[in-house]
Amino acid sequence: MSANIKMEKVIRLMNxxxxxxxxxxxxxxxxxxxxxxxxxxxxxxPMGPRNAAVVTKSGEVVLMxxxxxxSFRASSxxxxxxxxxxxxxxxxxxxxxxxxxxxxxxxxxxxxxxTFDVYTAIKKVVDVQKVDDILEEIAREKTERELExxxxxxxxxxAGAEAFIRGVRVGVREYELVAELEYVMRAEGADDIFILxxxxxxxxxxxEPTDRRLREGDVIIGEISPGLEGQFMQLCRTVYLGKxxxxxxxxxxxxxxxxxxxxxxxxxxxxxSVITSTMNQVIGEAGYGKYCGxxxxxxxxxxxxxxxxxxxxxxxxxxxxxxxxxxxxxxxxNQYIPETGYLACGESVLVxxxxxxxxxxxxxxxxxxxx
Amino acid sequence: xxxxxxxxxxxxxxxxxxxxxxxxxHERVKKIRKEMKKEKIDLLLLYGNGFNxxxxxxxxxxxxxxxxxGGMVVVPTKGEVTMMFEGAARGLPSVRKMTWIDxxxxxxxxAAEFVKYLTEKKICPSVIGFAGLxxxxxxxQYQFLLDSLAGCKVIDSDHLLNEFRMVKSRTExxxxxxxxxxxxxxxDFVANTPFTEPTENVLExxxxxxxxxxxxxxxxxxxLKPSEKxxxxxxxxERPIKSGDWMIIYVAxxxxxxxxxxxxxxxxxxxxxxxxxxxxxxxxxxxxxQGMKIRKRMSQFxxxxxxxxxxxxxxxxxxxxxxxxxxxxxxxxxxxAKEDRTILADGMCLSLRLGIRGKELGTIMIxxxxxxxxxxxxxxxx
Numbered sequence: 032m033s034a035n036i037k038m039e040k041v042i043r044l045m046n047x048x049x050x051x052x053x054x055x056x057x058x059x060x061x062x063x064x065x066x067x068x069x070x071x072x073x074x075x076x077p078m079g080p081r082n083a084a085v086v087t088k089s090g091e092v093v094l095m096x097x098x099x100x101x102s103f104r105a106s107s108x109x110x111x112x113x114x115x116x117x118x119x120x121x122x123x124x125x126x127x128x129x130x131x132x133x134x135x136x137x138x139x140x141x142x143x144x145x146t147f148d149v150y151t152a153i154k155k156v157v158d159v160q161k162v163d164d165i166l167e168e169i170a171r172e173k174t175e176r177e178l179e180x181x182x183x184x185x186x187x188x189x190a191g192a193e194a195f196i197r198g199v200r201v202g203v204r205e206y207e208l209v210a211e212l213e214y215v216m217r218a219e220g221a222d223d224i225f226i227l228x229x230x231x232x233x234x235x236x237x238x239e240p241t242d243r244r245l246r247e248g249d250v251i252i253g254e255i256s257p258g259l260e261g262q263f264m265q266l267c268r269t270v271y272l273g274k275x276x277x278x279x280x281x282x283x284x285x286x287x288x289x290x291x292x293x294x295x296x297x298x299x300x301x302x303x304s305v306i307t308s309t310m311n312q313v314i315g316e317a318g319y320g321k322y323c324g325x326x327x328x329x330x331x332x333x334x335x336x337x338x339x340x341x342x343x344x345x346x347x348x349x350x351x352x353x354x355x356x357x358x359x360x361x362x363x364x365n366q367y368i369p370e371t372g373y374l375a376c377g378e379s380v381l382v383x384x385x386x387x388x389x390x391x392x393x394x395x396x397x398x399x400x401x402x
Numbered sequence: 403x404x405x406x407x408x409x410x411x412x413x414x415x416x417x418x419x420x421x422x423x424x425x426x427x428h429e430r431v432k433k434i435r436k437e438m439k440k441e442k443i444d445l446l447l448l449y450g451n452g453f454n455x456x457x458x459x460x461x462x463x464x465x466x467x468x469x470x471x472g473g474m475v476v477v478p479t480k481g482e483v484t485m486m487f488e489g490a491a492r493g494l495p496s497v498r499k500m501t502w503i504d505x506x507x508x509x510x511x512x513a514a515e516f517v518k519y520l521t522e523k524k525i526c527p528s529v530i531g532f533a534g535l536x537x538x539x540x541x542x543q544y545q546f547l548l549d550s551l552a553g554c555k556v557i558d559s560d561h562l563l564n565e566f567r568m569v570k571s572r573t574e575x576x577x578x579x580x581x582x583x584x585x586x587x588x589x590d591f592v593a594n595t596p597f598t599e600p601t602e603n604v605l606e607x608x609x610x611x612x613x614x615x616x617x618x619x620x621x622x623x624x625x626l627k628p629s630e631k632x633x634x635x636x637x638x639x640e641r642p643i644k645s646g647d648w649m650i651i652y653v654a655x656x657x658x659x660x661x662x663x664x665x666x667x668x669x670x671x672x673x674x675x676x677x678x679x680x681x682x683x684x685x686x687x688x689x690x691x692q693g694m695k696i697r698k699r700m701s702q703f704x705x706x707x708x709x710x711x712x713x714x715x716x717x718x719x720x721x722x723x724x725x726x727x728x729x730x731x732x733x734x735x736x737x738x739a740k741e742d743r744t745i746l747a748d749g750m751c752l753s754l755r756l757g758i759r760g761k762e763l764g765t766i767m768i769x770x771x772x773x774x775x776x777x778x779x780x781x782x783x784x
Contacts (some may be wrong), residue, residue, distance in 0.1 A: 060452060078637075079404050080454075098404045100721045103632040143540055150541035153722040206414035210614035213412065217607035220640055225409040238496040239415040239468055258409060326492045377697050 034110035036073065040088055045088060045138060052133040053086040053152065053165065054232040058144040059097075063225050063256055063263045063335065068140045068166045070261045077101075077399070081120040081149065084111065087131050095124060114235060121152045128156045134261075138162035152174060170337040177262060178335075181300040181359055181381070183220065184257055184264045185390035188379075190214040190397040191224075191255045192266050192393040198402050199251050199270045205230055205240035212255065221257035223329075228253040233372035247273045247402065250251040252375035254365075260294040263335040263400075265361040266391050267377030270398040282368045283397040289313040289364040290395065295333075299329045299384045307331040308348040310364045326369040332377070335359045358382045359390070403652060403663065403722050403733070403753075405622035406637045407453045407684040410658075411468040413619040417500050419581070422464065424502045426573050431483060431567070435495050437562050444527035446477040446559055447516065449534040452618065452751040457730035458534040458563045465501045466619075474512040475503070476519060484519060485625035487510045504745055513543035517550045531559030564735050568727055574660065575773055578729065578751050582662035582771050582782035584616045584655045589666050589677075589783075591652065596673045597666060602638035613655050620656035622732070623647055624698065635722065645672050646713060650767045654732050661732040663753050664783040665769035678760055683766050686714050687756050694772065696756070702741040707738070719757030719767065728771055730751045750774045751782075 042061055047173050057069035057077045070076050073084055081095035081107035092113065099116030106114045119125030128137075141152065173181075194212040198372040200253060209226050216224050227237035228249045237254055245251060249272045256265040271279060289310040301307045310331050311323040322328065330345035336359065346360075354360070363377025378395060380387035438446055451472040459473045460466050463485045467473045471488035484505040485498060498506060499741030509515035514571035520526070530551060536558065548556065569708060570578065587636045591612045597605060605622050613621045624635040628648055635652060643649070647670040668675040690707050704724060711718045724738040728751050736744035738754070755769035770783040 058452075058470075062409055065470060076406070078406050100634045101404070101636075103634040104636045106632075131752050143542060145541045146538060147536050147541050147544045204414075206617065207615060208610050209412060214607045214611040217610065218604045220635070223406075223409040224412060226412045227410075229652060235495065238493070239410070239412060242414065242416050256409075268572055299669065325490075329492060348694065 033344055034074075037201070038086070038092070041086055041165065042088060042090060044168065048135060048160070048162060048165070050138040050162070051088060051135045052128075052157070052158060053162070054128075055084045055086070055140040055147070055166065056272065059157040060144075061258075062263060063258065063265075064333070066261060066335075066337045068163065068337055071166060071170055073105075073109040073344075075105050075112055076261065083124055085131060085133070087133065091131060093127055094385060095120065095127065095172045098336065110176070114175060119359070121148055124149070125152050125156055133157055136160050138165060140166050151309055152289075166337055170381065171355060173359070177390055178357065178381075180260050180262045181264065181390065184259050184341075186260050187216050187219045187221045187257045187259065187377070188255060188264045188266050189393050190219045190271060191257060192268055192391070195249045195253050195255060195268065196398050196400070197266065197268055199245060199272055201245055201246050201247055201272065201402060205243050205245070208245070209240040216257045221259055223258045225256040225258070225263075229373065232374070233288075235367065237373070237374055237375070245272055249273075249373060250279070250374070253372060254375060254377070262359075262381045263337065264359070264390055265363070265377065266393060267363045267365055267375035268377065268398065269375045270395070270400055274399050274401055275299060275397065275399055278370050280397060282371045283316060283374055283376065285317040285365045285368075286374055287367060287395065289377065290362060290376055293362050293364070293389050294378070294389075295381065297354055297382060297387045299354060299382055300343070301354050303346060303352045304350050304353050304364055306346050306360070307334045311348060314364065314366060319366070322367055322369075327367060331364065332360060332362040333381070336362065353370045373374060403624070403635070403653060403654070404522055405624055405732075407470075408620065411453060412619050413465070413614050413621065415496075415500070416617070416658065417617065418463060418658060422573060423575060424516070426571065426720065427462060427502050428466060429571075431477065433566060434462070434477060435479060437532065438477070438557065439533070441557075441559070441562070442529055443531040443557065444479060444529050445525065445557065446531040446533065446562075447534070447535060448475040448477070448563065449473070449512070449539055453649040454731060454733070455534070455538050456659075457567060457734060460730050461563060461567060462634065463501045463503055467499060467658055470706075472512045474545070476516065476518060478525070485514045486519070488512055500528050505741070507765055511543060513539070513547045517703070527553045527554055529557060531557055533559045533560065533563045565583060567729060568735055568744070569636065569747050570751050571598045571692070571749070574729060575751065577658055577660040578585070578662055578771065578773070579782050580649045581655050581657040581660050583663045584613050584618055584657055585653055585664045585783045587616060588653050588655070589612050589651075589664065593677050595641070595673075598673055600643050600673070603641060605643060607640040611744070617657055618652050618655045618660065622654040624652040626652075626767070643670055645670055648764060650673075650765070652769075659730055661728050662783055663728060663732060664771060665755055667766045667768065671699040680763060680766060682714065683756075683758065683763070683768065686710060686758075687768050690756060691754065691772070691779050691781070692712060693744065694752070694774060696748050696774060696776060698746050700736045700738055700744045700746065701740055704738050704740055704742070705745065711756075716758035716760045716763070717764070718781050721756060723756065724756075725752055725769070727751065746774060748776050749775065757763065
């Protein structure tokens with residue numbers, strides 16, 4: 032979607048809501064679970080703790096960034112022509128609202144990221160209307176460019192998964208393993224990475240890497256999620272270090288079947304709730320129904336990016352939303368099973384009219400590393 | 403210096419109780435309670451969030467939130483200290499490994515959890531001190547707290563933590579030294595490693611791996627290429643590094659919650675990075691450093707430094723500041739700035755950055771983490 036089309040949509044939705052302007056805020060965090068609305072609009076990843084874009088009904092757009100010297104980077108990245116680096120952000124933002132003659136109802140996106148001083152200052156000038164949904168609605172439709180980036184992220188994820196599987200060996204510490212796969216993915220072009228993992232005979236959760244050294248007989252689980260230009264992908268894999276018991280194979284197979292069944296139920300227009308309900312049904316039929324809820328599992332998956340399905344939240348069997356074409360969804364029957372501990376198994380897929388397209392080329396299976 | 407915030411702090415997560423003994427936290431609680439008594443504060447809230455601003459919360463808890471969420475420590479005048487963090491209950495076992503506090507409460511919203519805490523403990527404080535809340539807490543949570551505490555007197559207690567955090571204990575200085583060694587190691591690695599046709603991203607990835615393998619919990623790197631139009635510090639990109647490039651590299655590392663940072667200027671020759679070692683600049687830097695003395699006001703040090711740069715007939719690069727305190731935050735008080743009247747004290751850890759331009763010199767930046775004691779300033783990142 033070109034910037035012009037994006038802006039046309041923004042202005043149309045502003046008019047529909049009777050807004051005189053729109054302020055999109057960012058505290059400089061662009062996280063997989065809380066994507067930056069400002070990054071989506073400006074096509075620039077903010078850095079400092081306070082950044083905002085202001086849009087008027089006539090289509091004027093101004094971007095303000097903090098720290099001031101980041102305005103050079105911002106100018107070279109964003110399509111927005113008018114970029115300022117404010118030395119006193121709150122004062123400058125209020126000044127900008129006045130300069131653009133904005134008053135009355137003004138939509139604010141990402142107001143939850145604002146601190147007391149920012150919010151109270153703008154509230155003195157305009158009538159704040161919280162309208163995150165404006166950008167979420169526009170962002171629902173993935174552009175060709177976004178799909179291109181997602182496919183690149185998929186290749187980076189594959190490189191990361193390969194490094195993860197290759198790096199598992201007796202004696203290596205958890206943080207050393209993560210250092211290697213982070214290196215591989217960054218060198219491949221990821222601009223950031225989200226990694227959780229765990230190792231042990233019986234894992235209970237995934238966490239940040241610790242000092243623990245991998246040992247023979249460990250189950251090593253990892254959630255590998257690189258990001259690039261605001262797009263993300265996630266892969267969950269399990270590696271066994273040694274010769275696994277038939278029980279581990281048998282239990283992991285339940286997760287594989289749950290994943291396959293969920294993916295088979297997904298297509299444009301299908302209820303998003305089927306992802307969780309199908310998965311839980313397979314796991315329930317295998318005798319683990321009572322483990323299909325916290326604290327034995329955290330989430331059956333989630334969407335990625337602004338306006339994606341269940342952004343920042345989790346897929347549940349109660350959700351009303353329907354899957355839409357070209358949504359990117361992480362589907363993961365990650366599950367605690369009493370005989371094996373927590374196991375990781377998950378894919379990211381692109382929703383299509385006929386089903387889903389698996390974005391990763393890394394085989395979905397229980398990986399075994401024998402000494 | 404400001405840097406890009408990560409998606410998640412994905413480096414080594416550990417609490418080495420030899421490096422940071424639990425007694426250190428008991429001592430901090432004692433000091434804080436003494437001040438609370440002086441200021442007649444019944445309950446003190448220390449708030450921190452995100453990747454850069456966990457300092458106040460971590461100062462007492464040793465815990466850091468690894469996602470862009472909030473955490474709060476509640477200190478009553480006596481009895482148990484309580485810690486609240488925004489995250490799922492299933493994360494509790496990991497969180498407990500990082501803190502000495504027994505009463506740890508996961509929550510979706512620390513402000514709401516605090517109100518629950520007051521009801522549960524049947525506490526009705528008359529004076530509540532807020533440290534970090536007004537500046538950092540999201541507006542909706544802050545307003546909820548103010549509304550819920552309508553009968554209490556809320557006072558700003560930022561100064562209380564600022565003062566304690568500015569002067570480091572011996573244990574803290576040792577932590578900063580450990581971190582500083584990683585920073586120095588990264589620069590040694592850059593200077594001593596041949597890179598074949600590297601891109602900026604590959605250089606960053608390799609430097610990051612070095613730091614991670616030494617235990618870095620967080621790693622930040624920015625570069626500045628003076629030859630670029632409007633050249634300013636920025637994250638690395640998928641761009642080639644060419645022989646002849648002149649590159650200023652900023653690195654900040656966090657190890658077991660404590661930060662250190664440094665800046666170096668390199669010239670790229672074929673596949674090697676050679677640090678620019680200009681005698682005049684080295685002498686100026688050393689001269690500036692020797693001016694950093696205890697009992698001097700920051701504003702005075704700032705003024706003297708600017709005068710020294712001018713006397714050397716260099717143009718000063720002031721965009722990134724001359725430096726600041728460093729510890730649990732990469733950027734904390736005091737600031738090396740005109741307005742900062744703080745008196746330099748024994749035990750402070752500071753970041754010093756010298757950025758200059760000269761006709762024949764080009765653009766050079768040099769900077770280090772400094773430990774200031776009665777013996778004078780000591781560079782810990784070399």
